[in-house]
Amino acid sequence: xxxxxxxxxxxxxxxxxxxxxxxxxxxxxxxxxxxxxxxxxxxxxxxxxxxxxxxxxxxxxxxxxxxxxxxxxxxxxxxxxxxxxxxxxxxxxxxxxxxxxxxxxxxxxxxxxxxxxxxxxxxxxxxxxxxxxxxxxxxxxxxxx
Numbered sequence: 001x002x003x004x005x006x007x008x009x010x011x012x013x014x015x016x017x018x019x020x021x022x023x024x025x026x027x028x029x030x031x032x033x034x035x036x037x038x039x040x041x042x043x044x045x046x047x048x049x050x051x052x053x054x055x056x057x058x059x060x061x062x063x064x065x066x067x068x069x070x071x072x073x074x075x076x077x078x079x080x081x082x083x084x085x086x087x088x089x090x091x092x093x094x095x096x097x098x099x100x101x102x103x104x105x106x107x108x109x110x111x112x113x114x115x116x117x118x119x120x121x122x123x124x125x126x127x128x129x130x131x132x133x134x135x136x137x138x139x140x141x142x143x144x145x
Contacts, residue, residue, distance in 0.1 A: 016095030
């Protein structure tokens with residue numbers, strides 16, 4: 001089995017693939033683009049777990065991981081950082097720090113909602129945004145008055 005960790009940023013993702021002994025098989029910097037993460041994952045064992053930290057853009061990353069036939073693991077970033085307890089913070093060290101607890105089964109994961117649940121949760125969020133926007137718009141005045 002292979003263990004894959006993603007350290008995601010706004011424009012790119014750093015990926016590290018390790019085997020069950022911790023030997024690094026592949027490391028790469030993947031520029032974000034449609035299907036780029038899926039293409040990277042297609043070259044590895046199907047069903048392998050992929051650790052992704054809870055960053056602001058994790059939704060589409062999880063979708064690509066699932067589309068590639070992998071098992072996404074959404075990691076609680078705060079708890080994972082405490083477990084790593086490293087002073088130096090680089091993309092490479094973060095990926096290795098995620099793969100170590102992933103291999104031992106102690107990775108602090110959080111629940112990933114299914115697509116149906118996610119869609120249902122987006123409805124009230126959208127309504128709240130639209131209501132807030134309606135309330136902040138200035139009232140229209142009639143120029144004839």
